[in-house]
Amino acid sequence: MYILYRGREVKNIHKFDVYTEHGGYEGLKKALGMKPAEVIETVKASGLRGRGGAGFSTGMKWSFIPQSEPVKYVVVNADESETGTFKDREIMETNPHQLIEGAMICAWAIQAKAVYIYLRGEFWDVAHELDKRIAEARKAGFVGDNVMGSGWSCNVYTHLGAGAYICGEESALLESLEGKLGQPRVRPPFPAQKGGGLYGEPTVVNNVETLTNVPWIVTNGADEYKKIGTEQSPGTKIFCVSGHVEKPGNYELPMGVTFRELLYTHAGGGKDGRKIKAILPSGGSGPIIRVTEEVLDTKLTYEDLGKVGSILGSASIIVMDETVDISWVAARIIKFFKHESCGKCTPCREGTYWLDKLMDRVMEGRATQADLDLVNNVAKNMAGMTLCALGDFAANPIIHTIKNFPEDFKQHLAPAGKAPTRAGAAD
Amino acid sequence: MALKDKHAKQIEATFAKYPDKRSAVMPLLHLSQQEYGWVSPEGIEEVAGLCEMDPTQVRSIAGFYTMYSEEPKGRYWLQVCTDLSCALCGADKFYEDLKKELNVEDGGTTEDGVFTVEHVMCLAACDKAPMLQCNFHFEENLDMDKMRTKLAAWRAEAAKNKA
Numbered sequence: 001m002y003i004l005y006r007g008r009e010v011k012n013i014h015k016f017d018v019y020t021e022h023g024g025y026e027g028l029k030k031a032l033g034m035k036p037a038e039v040i041e042t043v044k045a046s047g048l049r050g051r052g053g054a055g056f057s058t059g060m061k062w063s064f065i066p067q068s069e070p071v072k073y074v075v076v077n078a079d080e081s082e083t084g085t086f087k088d089r090e091i092m093e094t095n096p097h098q099l100i101e102g103a104m105i106c107a108w109a110i111q112a113k114a115v116y117i118y119l120r121g122e123f124w125d126v127a128h129e130l131d132k133r134i135a136e137a138r139k140a141g142f143v144g145d146n147v148m149g150s151g152w153s154c155n156v157y158t159h160l161g162a163g164a165y166i167c168g169e170e171s172a173l174l175e176s177l178e179g180k181l182g183q184p185r186v187r188p189p190f191p192a193q194k195g196g197g198l199y200g201e202p203t204v205v206n207n208v209e210t211l212t213n214v215p216w217i218v219t220n221g222a223d224e225y226k227k228i229g230t231e232q233s234p235g236t237k238i239f240c241v242s243g244h245v246e247k248p249g250n251y252e253l254p255m256g257v258t259f260r261e262l263l264y265t266h267a268g269g270g271k272d273g274r275k276i277k278a279i280l281p282s283g284g285s286g287p288i289i290r291v292t293e294e295v296l297d298t299k300l301t302y303e304d305l306g307k308v309g310s311i312l313g314s315a316s317i318i319v320m321d322e323t324v325d326i327s328w329v330a331a332r333i334i335k336f337f338k339h340e341s342c343g344k345c346t347p348c349r350e351g352t353y354w355l356d357k358l359m360d361r362v363m364e365g366r367a368t369q370a371d372l373d374l375v376n377n378v379a380k381n382m383a384g385m386t387l388c389a390l391g392d393f394a395a396n397p398i399i400h401t402i403k404n405f406p407e408d409f410k411q412h413l414a415p416a417g418k419a420p421t422r423a424g425a426a427d
Numbered sequence: 428m429a430l431k432d433k434h435a436k437q438i439e440a441t442f443a444k445y446p447d448k449r450s451a452v453m454p455l456l457h458l459s460q461q462e463y464g465w466v467s468p469e470g471i472e473e474v475a476g477l478c479e480m481d482p483t484q485v486r487s488i489a490g491f492y493t494m495y496s497e498e499p500k501g502r503y504w505l506q507v508c509t510d511l512s513c514a515l516c517g518a519d520k521f522y523e524d525l526k527k528e529l530n531v532e533d534g535g536t537t538e539d540g541v542f543t544v545e546h547v548m549c550l551a552a553c554d555k556a557p558m559l560q561c562n563f564h565f566e567e568n569l570d571m572d573k574m575r576t577k578l579a580a581w582r583a584e585a586a587k588n589k590a
Contacts (some may be wrong), residue, residue: 084512086551121457121494122550124563157444162453163493165548179449179478181491199447242512242553249554284511318512318553332511336548342491 003216003228003236004209005252007094016136019097025142027215031105032150036067039109043214045222047234052077052168052207053282053314055233055302058214062204064192065110071201072112075177075191076103078119078208079161079168082283083336084316087238087250088208092119092126095212096133100156102211104143105218107154110204114155118173121162130158165340169388170205172342174198183344184388209238229255233301237312243319244271256304260296263319274321278405281305282313284333285393287400288326309400326405327412330397331359337394348391351382355398362412372409376402430455430462430473438477452478452488456495466495493547494563501536501543502585506560509546512553521557522546524571528578541585542578 002009012018019025031039044059065072076099080088091099103115119127134156137143145153159177166172167182170191176182177198189196197203213235217225226234233255239262242248246268253262263269263276270276279289281300287310289295295308305312320329338352358375361367379398382391402409431438441454455477459470466489475482489495496504507522529537529544536543552558555567566577 080551081549083510083549084553085549086553089551120551121492122560122563125565159444159450160454160457161492162457162495163547164491176453177450178447179452179480179488181487240553242556243515248512248516248556280511316553318515320515324515329511332514336510339548 051209102214283316
């Protein structure tokens, strides 16, 4: 049973006629017959949590919008740039109308006048196809002026980014959409507040997967949604599985499935039958997990990953087998964050630069234990000190890899007696 | 300049999407790059004029994003993902082999001006590694045999368009 990847059960559901033949836009029709506040209550009651990674209650986010403000916006975050994440792309390619419908239901619920779908620039073809789908919806009266005769008007536009992971951070996204550098804002005010959103107007920013759940929830009701998944993490989740597995890909499953079920029953187990050594459950941003039997039996929910020292986040599950040197993994992830740091705040801009240089030193065999301690120290001085979560994320790959796989790092340390580069000396 | 003459309708449609002209700077930079092959100083001036922005502001935006090239590029811009998931599936070797095949350095352009090759961060195609984007279109599940076939086809097309 698929809520999101319905294309796997219904051939060509990306086509407008097929979509409407299979209940398409019935959710929007039902929502327009409800008061906006009732729609918000339904989504709140469903327990739907943000699927972009933060897992915040979607209905609660919508309820923060001050209804009395005349101009409000919905922004769809289709910037999907986290390493190991490719779920939203498949939604937009295979079930685009359900995303459009979900965004329009959100727009009705907060009485927005426009929806902007911000896609990462590399989704060039995805965006151009999505424009055609939006035009189909407009032609049928589901988007645009006087939506379905309701008297309410709301347009949907796509906007292409141009290559910047940081534009997936909601306030940086808004800056980018406004035609400025994609750098995060000081908060408060938050996007839902007057002064904090798009063009200064109250705005809901939601992930693609989050909104694509909404038509199903409105059509079938909150209670039906709560029957799937767990109490604190209702619904299905798309798990992106990549790396050392036999069958990498997107898997939409009820929340609460275990790592074992996901990786072995569905993704075919370790590549070429090799033992799985480590898992990054949330792309490059979440703490790395050392695989044990206990880990494999852990349920994939927002609430359970904490038990094994990590987070569910975006559920971008990167699998590494016994051939992988985890210090190499740390160095590679740091290169990502150094490249993607927007440069606005000092701890991240300087911190990612130095973490990268220090990890180069480690991987080249020129580091001492003092250098490793310094790397850890720099990372700890970034976490919690930065303008946005990117700085926290960049610290994670260092802190948790060193903690969980110290042996992988120690093997690179310069042998005793050799004169290594003194920590802190210019390279 | 050419952009306003050749693409008046598209420019007008772009401005119509936003309540603020400044929001059009990104789509217009894409349009400028599509038209001229790169984001040139003249292209920046032109976009700045259309968006009623300072050229320095537009230049800072062009420099911030990886998809705007402030240098002329080859006809085919190959961006290979070497981020973690792809690297776990052979992307590093694939990228080395590709550079060797084309006899270019990282970020370089082939002597005949046909290909520019660079490595980039995650392109959301992690289950189809090794992969790349060519002029922002996905090419996935690659190996060097498939790649050589594609390169030959692109070279042929480039030669045809030159003639």
